[in-house]
Amino acid sequence: MRKEVYIIGSGFSALAASSYLAKSGYKVTVLEKNDSLGGRARQYKKEGFTFDIGPSWYWMPDVFERFFADFDKKPSDYYVLDKLNPGYEVYFGENSSLKISSKLEEIYQLFEEEEKGSSKHLKTFLDSAKANYDTAIKDLVYQPGVSPLELVNTTTIARVSQFFSTIKKQVRKNIKNHKLIKILEFPVLFLGAKPSNTPAFYNFMNYADFGLGTWHPRGGMYKVIEGMISLAESLGVQFKTNANVEKIITDTSKNVTGLLVNGKEIKTNLVLSGADYHHTETLLDKKVRQYSENYWSNKTFAPSSLLFYVGFDKKIENVSHHTLFFDSDFDLHAKEIYDNPKWPTDPLFYANFTSITDKTSAPEGKEAGFFLIPLAPGIVDTDELREEYFHKILDRFEKLTNQKVKENVLFKKSFCVNDFKSEYNSYKGNAYGMANTLLQTAFLRPKIKSSKVKNLYFTGQLTVPGPGVPPALISGKLASELIIKNQQ
Structure with missing residues (x-):
């Protein structure tokens, strides 16, 4: 008889794990509490516009290739990728922006x-970043975080000093121009921490940026989700939406015995949760939870976000597919996220306009706009504050890009802290999980395998390797491998 596993949630990590487990002969059922699959990577459609609700950057294409190759497939079997040029644009002030080319030589020239x-310093920096990327992808991120010894080999020992310096120190050692500093420090924001708290080793994100480039799946990031669902279904995975897991049931010997789903008990002795780690533990009786509320409250979490999905009745000028607005005080905004949590005084923000390069995301002659303001998790979230900040960033947007757009808004939908909590059961409404600081890296992150409950496992952005879509794919692989190993 085939072993059976139930997976809670249907985000990238859960979908990846479902395919690996099904390939290994498991009967896999994925339970998703919302009415559509994809976890945080869902879609919003209105009046001919299509928006990715969650992740919007496609970086590290080699990780996606490696995932599909494990099933003798390629990304191109499921979706079409376009390399963006420019990869993105950064505004530093009125009529002051830099475009980051898809070609490395042009980036050197820009610097x-x-x-x-x-440019000489950038070349040295990127040589280090590429070496770190190769080390990370080959030796580190595919480790399950079980033991500190996973980090110890001749390659990592040679780079140990980079775990005790920071991105901020490394970037500013030789580069003095404030625009270039911001561009080099920006990629680590994907890791959910300040450059001053992120180990220098993580400069491999700069190689992901400049070396591998920024891509866009035609039709949006949800095309990746659809591809992963298609792969999983071809392997026999079953999906159930509107299936809210209310309790993980255990016996007196601390074995998983079942799940309470929509008020009905399902018997199972093997569970993998791709849902929020903290939330999953609240589904257990207190005596079998691994981590206390004090543990979670003392961890550094990645930001939450205020997001707007906006339909414009005209084409937007002077922007790129991905556009960052770094015209305000980066350090002040970071302090108001991590050190003194509050609504930001003058926030940095990000916008993307997929319809510039992908005509499927908006009707002809119109533009689909996605705006994101990073926020401290857990802060008060009201409709009035959302509206205030929408006007704040649109006022700045108009000034910086030298155009009027407010009167061209057909509709807008917002998503913020309260929605991250209600839609994804996200701890404090965080958007990206737990930050990759030195003390929250590898084996120091929450464990894939429960130490208290037999046959309960976790995957996703709060465990190894950490925040981001490529790490989520890897996390699904790691969790499935650990399950397979322990069930033999």
Whole structure:
């Protein structure tokens, strides 16, 4: 008789794990509490516009290729990728922006124009970043976080000093131009922490940026989800939506015996949760939870976000597919996320307009706009504050890009802290999980395998390797491998 496993949630990590487990002969059922699959990577459609609700950056294409290759498939079997050029654009002030080319030589040239001699330093920096990327992808991120010894080999020992310096120190050692500094420090924001708290080793994100480039799946990030669902279904995975898991049932010997789903008990002795880790533990009796509320409250969480999905009745000018607005005080905004949590005084923000390069996301002559403001998790979230900040960023957007857009808004939908909590059971409404600081890396993150409950496992952005879509794919692989190993 085939072993059976129930997976809670249907985000990237859960979908990845479902395919690996099904390939290994497991009968797999995925339970999703919402009415559509994809976890945080869902879609919003209105009046001919299509928005990715969650992740919007496609970086590290090699990780996606490796995932599909494990099933003798390629990403191109499921979706079409376009390399963006420019990869993104950064605004530093009114009529002051830099476009990051998809070609490395043009990036070197851009740096040299902004600061004489900086291209030489950038080349050295990227050599280190590529070496770290190779180390991370080959040796580190595919480790299950069970033991500190996973980090110890000749390659990592040679790089140990980079775990005790920071991205901020490394970037600013030789680069002095404030625009270039911001561009080099920006990628670690995907890891959910300040550059001053992120180990220098994570400069491999800069290689992911400049070396591998920024891509876009035609039709949006949800095309990746659809591809993963298609793969999973071909392997026999069953999906159930509107299936809210209310309790993980255990016996007196601390074995999983079942799940309470929509008020009905399902018997099972093997569960993998791709839902929020903290929330999953609240589904257990207190005596079998691994981590206390004090544990979670003392961890550094990645930001939450205020998001707006906006339909415009005209094409937007002077922007790129991905556009970052770094015209305000980066350090102040970071302090108001991590050190003194509050609504930001003058926030940095990000916008994307997929319809610039992907005509499927908006009707002809119109533009689909996605705006994101990073926020401290757990802060008060009201409709009035959302509206205030929408006007704040649109006022700045109009000034910086030298155009009027407010009167061209057909509709807008917002998503913020309260929605992350209600839609995803996200701890404090965080958007990206637990930050990858030095003390929250690898084996120091919450464990894949429960130490208290037999046959309960976890996957996703709060366990290894950490935040982001590529790490989520890897997390699903790691969790499934650990399950398979322990069930033999």
